[in-house]
Amino acid sequence: MFTYTVSVSTGKQEFAETINDIYLTLVGTERCSDRTLLDKSVVDHFARGSVVPVDINVKEILGDLVLVKLEKEKILFNDHWYCRCISVTTPSGDCVEFPCYRWIDFEKEVVLRDDKGEPYFYLLTIQSDDNMKEYRRMELESRQLLFRWKEWRPGFPMSIDANSSTELPLDIQFEAAKSVDFSLNYITAIRNLGLNKFLKLSSWKDIADFEKIFVKIKNTVSGLNVSEYVMQNWNKDYFFGYQFLNGCNPVVIRKCMNLPDKFAVTQEMVEGSLDRGLTLHEELKAGNIYIADYAILAGVQANATDPDTKQYLAAPFCLLYNNSQNEILPIAIQLSRQTTAGVGNTVFLPSDNQYDWMLAKMWVKSSDFSVHQLVTHLLRTHLISEVFAIAMYRQLAAVHPVFKLLIPHVRFTIAINTAAREKLICKSGLFDKANGTGGIGIVEVIQKAMKTLTYKSLCFPEAMKARGVDNKEDLPNYYYRDDGMMVWEAVKSFVSDVVRIYYGSDETVQKDEEIQAFAQDVCFSGMKNCPKDCEFPNSLKTREQLVEYLTLVIFTASAQHAAVNFGQYDWFAWIPNSPSTMRKPPPTQKGQVDMKYIMESLPDRGRSSWHLGAVWALSQYQDEELFLGVYPDKHFTEQSVIEATKTFRKKLGEVTNIIKSRNEKLKLPYWYLSPDRIPNSVAI
Structure with a gap:
């Protein structure tokens, strides 16, 4: 007789244990073991966090182990079991790992495969026998029944076909300890921040009144109270401009070589703001003029869910000047975009009276807040990442190296988005309570943003x-740019190492049917509402193209989301700096604004409180957060990939040290793209 010692590892999550019968079969290249009921005499059999050893005796050597089959049968009732992995020590002393990391529920048979040391392409095609191909086919067909596409709103990226979090497949639901209830989180945040008494919908009297709900919380990373720094400097032009580079929405500013047709700014208006002795035309040609253009908000219906409070939106132009001191300064703001220049296209300037200029900047920041929430954050990190996640589950078998590479970076993403559709951005959801783009505005903005979304715009x-x-x-x-480039290159280097381990040539990429199906599902299903020129590839022809594609997926889910999410409280807590809504129409003439008009424009007490609770809740890291490059689940067993992962973590550590060293010299540190603060996935 020959003995194979099998170790069965159960997850540590709540309810990971099982009392059902578990059967195991070892499959080798020569023969199979008998279907074996795992011994229930073991104390705490399959308890949470347990590793159960089982000896399986066979009359003849099985050959090289290639598969482990698991079957779970209910006794009195069916429960769920989370199997981390199976390791098998052979009679010769070799240890073979079979990663699982999944919930086993109603499946009659779960097949685990180890591809250690074998290029995946050959397993997929040349060396795979018909049985292995059949197992993969059955696995993917089963997943495709669970992970179905659905158009939640017309024109949106496709999402998971589930109306509530409880309808999601078990493997992508939040663990019990990490459930998310937006309503509870927001209300808890409001209570913890002491805002309950301000929920009545009445206006504040003065800017200083916002200090009544302002909570000074020190940033645990930098040791600096960023939000207090914002409160002290928000109305200074240099700080207004700085936020376009390193604030919570650092993706809007672009170089302006030619002024937009509907922008009525002239040389005479701005010549007092230009410090190099050049004309506006010359500064444009020299590359010193930048612009923030909120055209996407033009024509969008403002939130009308509260019949007692009228709310307004604008679609401003904001012209920015990189002066000789390398300060980014606002030099002209236009709040409307009529077809021809006139009264409606008033251009506000730094030389105007303080209230006109203050309110004009508030309107820009309110518009910026709306674009951040719906386009930069929701669409371009959350919804895009969900598309990649669903396509991955539908088209890539668990043994596929790209599945193993991506799965840490889609953790909880579908679940958080489903929860958001349930409570946050749905009709009469929590987003409506404080935001000018609530109600139909959510749908209109996403639909417009989808029309200009391109694949290349997601490549940093x-x-x-x-x-x-x-x-x-x-x-x-x-x-944001400098740190983002370092993180992008580190991710790309890691992805390149992994791709070259499994793909020996461009031809191997082209012949990988699962990878091609993955790209096609993203292009033709998940992103089908993008325009035809969106450039999402429907096939991947080279290793270089595959590397860029996977880098984009990982970077979007980790670094890009971190950059635009975790600074929300820092930059949005001081409400005059980023009003979530405006309750008076934008001014069309100069000299008609006073402080009373400004206060009646800004969010009232109730909306201010809901806004503060929201940005606080959304800025929090989760318990036991997994940061970029930290992969406790060992999906890869190949030594070459393990070494590549170590190299990746080393490079990320070097980036972290560079950022830390730079930040020590800055009055206001920038840490949102420090790898040690970038979670692996979109999970909040």
Whole structure:
């Protein structure tokens, strides 16, 4: 007799244990073991966090182990079991790992495969026998029944076909300890911040009144109270401009070489703001003029869910000047965009009276807040990442190296988005309570943003070039760009290492049917509402193209989301700096605004409280957060990938140290793209 010692590892999550019968079969290249009922005499059999050893005796050596089959049969009732992995020590002393990391529920048979040391392409095609191909086919067909596409709203990226979190497949639901209830979180945040007494919908009397709900919380990373720094400096022009580079929405600013047709700014208006002795035309040609253009908000219906409070939106132009001191300063703001210049196209200037200029900047920041929430944050990180996640589950078998590479970066993403559709951005949802783009505005903005969304705009280096902000000499102190490029290159290097382990040539990429199906599902299903020229590839022909594609997926879910999410409280807590809504129409003439008009424009007490609770809740890291490059689930068993992962973590550590060293010299540190603070996935 020959003995194979099998170790069965159960997860540590709540309810991971099982009392059902578990059967196991070892499959080798020569023969199979008998279907074996795992011994229930073991104390705490399959308890949470347990590792159960089981000896399986066979009359003949099985050959090289290739599969482990697991079957779970209910006794009195069916429960769920989370199997981390199976490890098998052979009679010769070799240890073979079979990663699982999944909930086993109603499946009659779960097949685990180890591809250690074998290029995946050959397993997929040449060396795979018909049985292995059949197992993969059955696995994917089963997943495709669970992960179905659905159009939640017309024109949106496709999402999971589930109306509530409880309808999601078990493997992508929040663990019990990490459930998310937006209503509870917001209300808890409001209570913890002491805002309950301010929920009545009445206006504040003065800017200083916002201090009554302002909570000074020190940033645990930098040791600096960023939100207090914002409160002290928000109305200064240099700080207004700085936020376009390193605030919570650092993706709008672009180089302006020619003024938009509907922008009525002239040389005479701005000549007092230009400090190089050049004309506006000359500054444009020299590359010193930048613009923030909120055209996407033109024609969008403002939130009308509260019949007692009228709310307003604008679609401003904001012209920015990189002066000789490398300060980004606002030099002209236009709040409307009539067809021809006239009264409606008033251009507000720094030389105007303080209330006109203050309110004009508030309108820009309110518009910026709306674009951040719906386009930069919701669409371009949350919804895009969900598309990649669903396509991955539908088209890539668990043994596929790209599945193993991506799965840490889609953790909880579908669940958080489903929860958001249930409570946050749904009709009469929590988003409506404080935001000017609530109600139908949510749908209108996403639909418009989808019409201009392109694949290349999600590639970080390409996005920088497209906006003309990639040159450090032209635009220094753009830490979002600088840190983002370092993280992008680190991720790309890691992805390249993994891809070259499994794909020996471009031809192997082309012949990988699962990878091609993955790209096709994203292009033709998940992103089907994008325009035809969106450039999402429907096939991947080279290793280089595959590397860029996977880098984009990982970077979007980790770094990009971190950059635009975790600074929300820092930058939005001081409400005059980023009003979530405006309750008076934008001024069309100068000299008619006073402080009373400004206070009647800004969010009232109730909306201010809901806003503060929201940005606080959304800025919190989760318990036991997994940061970029930290992969406790060992999906990869190959030593070559393990070494590549170590190299990745080393490079991320080097980036972290560079950022830390720079931040020590800054009055206001920028840490949102420090790898040690970037979660692996979109999970909040």
